[in-house]
Amino acid sequence: MTESNDENFRSFRVRPYLLTGGRTRSAVDLPLEALVRTTESGHAALGTQSRERHQIISLCASPQSVAEISAHLKIHLQVARVLVGDLVQEGHVATHVAKHETASARPDLRLLEQVLDGLHSL
Amino acid sequence: MNASATPIPVKIVVAGGFAVGKSTFVGSISDIDPLTTEAAMTKQSEEVDDLGDATGKKSTTVAMDFGRVALSQELVLYLFGTPGQDRFHFMWDELVRGAIGAVVLVDTGRLEHCFPAIDYMERAGVPFVVAVNAFDGVLRHHPEDVREALDISPEIPVLVTDARHRAAVRDTLVGLVRHAMTMAASTA
Ligand SMILES: Nc1nc2c(ncn2[C@@H]2O[C@H](COP(=O)(O)OP(=O)(O)OP(=O)(O)O)[C@@H](O)[C@H]2O)c(=O)[nH]1
Ligand SMILES: [Mg+2]
Numbered sequence: 001m002t003e004s005n006d007e008n009f010r011s012f013r014v015r016p017y018l019l020t021g022g023r024t025r026s027a028v029d030l031p032l033e034a035l036v037r038t039t040e041s042g043h044a045a046l047g048t049q050s051r052e053r054h055q056i057i058s059l060c061a062s063p064q065s066v067a068e069i070s071a072h073l074k075i076h077l078q079v080a081r082v083l084v085g086d087l088v089q090e091g092h093v094a095t096h097v098a099k100h101e102t103a104s105a106r107p108d109l110r111l112l113e114q115v116l117d118g119l120h121s122l
Numbered sequence: 123m124n125a126s127a128t129p130i131p132v133k134i135v136v137a138g139g140f141a142v143g144k145s146t147f148v149g150s151i152s153d154i155d156p157l158t159t160e161a162a163m164t165k166q167s168e169e170v171d172d173l174g175d176a177t178g179k180k181s182t183t184v185a186m187d188f189g190r191v192a193l194s195q196e197l198v199l200y201l202f203g204t205p206g207q208d209r210f211h212f213m214w215d216e217l218v219r220g221a222i223g224a225v226v227l228v229d230t231g232r233l234e235h236c237f238p239a240i241d242y243m244e245r246a247g248v249p250f251v252v253a254v255n256a257f258d259g260v261l262r263h264h265p266e267d268v269r270e271a272l273d274i275s276p277e278i279p280v281l282v283t284d285a286r287h288r289a290a291v292r293d294t295l296v297g298l299v300r301h302a303m304t305m306a307a308s309t310a
Contacts, residue, residue, distance in 0.1 A: 031220055032159075033131040033200040063128045065200060067188055071157035076183070078162060096128040106249070107132055107222055112303045115132055115222065118193025119296050122151070122288075 019052055019079055026085030028095065032077070035063040035096045036084055042092035052083055053092075060093055129198045134295060135217045137204040137243070138227030139235025143255045143285035144203040145187050147227060151291045152189025152201065160185050161213060184210045186217070199295075204239070214242055223249035223302045225294055227285065230254055230263040233271055240272065249302040253283040253294045277304075 038060040046057050055073050064072070070080035087093040107115070136144045149156050160183045184205045191199040202217050204210075218224065224243050228236045236252070243250040254261065254268055263271070265280040274280060281297045284290040 033133045037128045067159045070159040116299045
């Protein structure tokens, strides 16, 4: 099989797990909205990356959620997760997961207050 | 955005029946043009072979649209529309995980279409409000009639919204956050 590099052939449905070597599980627990940001190490390593990893590292110079990475790269959510998980483990990106997420709980009152203030300021 | 800090992400789910205005609702308040992410349906077995590849094997994918709203320098809100069909409820578990709560949109012309969403949120213990989308600004049923027709318990707010208008969407989100605060306070 040949790997097409033509952007026009990109679609969500193209061999989703080829990019991850068949892995469907991320090493890191990443909620949809987990924000991913490129680290110094990531910026430095940009030149030597495969295309998707390169795209993630470039995109996340400003923080992006896992869902946004999936949408912009047109790769399945699970694939985005695996790739981001790899980059996290290698130190090229860092994720910020809200504390309540790690506890699988809901945002606490303090955070909800901040959300309310934010909505009122819109 | 502060260059040195990553904001905290929070999430609200927008649910409801087919074509009730979920995507419109998200688009009305999002800072960005709504984006779409796709997920593959993973079977119980989680066999890689079942997930689809170039050999023509079909895998079921589900598309979700979402928007992003900067609430402050430290806080970013993601709004996720739920995929409509019931067979995609597997994705809802993922969507509601850690969410502030859900807005269940209702079209008064097709009240019954929101039943699955309301059922789901009740069973999953997700804070939610019911928001009647006044298509064309016309409210065919009073919110309290909707409550009665849908047998919604008294503590769940039933609001009126207009998915096409940013201010109405914001007010609906405010209603949800207040409700989530009430629930958080009562369980704390
Ligand atoms: N007139 C009017 N049209 C609306 C309103 N809200 C949504 N629509 C229209 O109704 C149609 C469906 O709206 P969507 O926002 O796509 O609904 P949805 O719930 O995302 O639909 P699905 O994702 O397909 O289930 C679109 O053509 C909208 O433009 C409204 O308040 N008034
Ligand atoms: Mg939609």
